[in-house]
Amino acid sequence: MFQWTLLIVWPYIALCYEKSSIFNCLWHNNSCVDxxxxxxxxxxxxxxxxxxxxQKTCDHPEDRLVGAVCGFSRCDCPDPTVLDTDTGFCYDIDNCPTTHAVL
Known part of the structure; x- marks a missing residue:
């Protein structure tokens, strides 16, 4: 019984992973870019x-770990600037157009 269940469920899991995977993607503004x-x-x-x-943003300018990642790339602001997620531009933390809370 378990073997049949695994055979039925496995293709579904593989398809879901493939759809949600962003391997070899250059990520910017919530999508893959060239x-x-x-x-x-x-x-x-x-x-x-x-x-x-x-990624350091106007909303979250602090250093944070998000876990293990492999095969992922993103567009990042050069230090010491942070990303304003509303505009997609980099700003000094004191000049962000959106509000932020520095911890």
Whole structure:
């Protein structure tokens, strides 16, 4: 019984993973893009580190770990600027057009 259940469920799991996977994707503004805007740089996971730093934004300018990531790249603001997720532009934390809370 268990073997038959696994055979039926396994293709469904594989299809769901494929649809939600963003492997080899360059991520910017909640979608895959061909290249980063000129004011941003590409940050790529190297699949060796056991952690991945969250993108610093106007809403969350602090350093945060988000877990292990492999095969993922994103457009990131150069330090010390942070991303304003509403506009897609990089700002100094003190000049963000949106409100933020520095911890």
């Amino acid at each position: 290249s980063c805007p000129e004011w941003m740089m590409i940050k790529t996971s190297n699949c060796v580190q056991s952690y991945w730093m969250a």
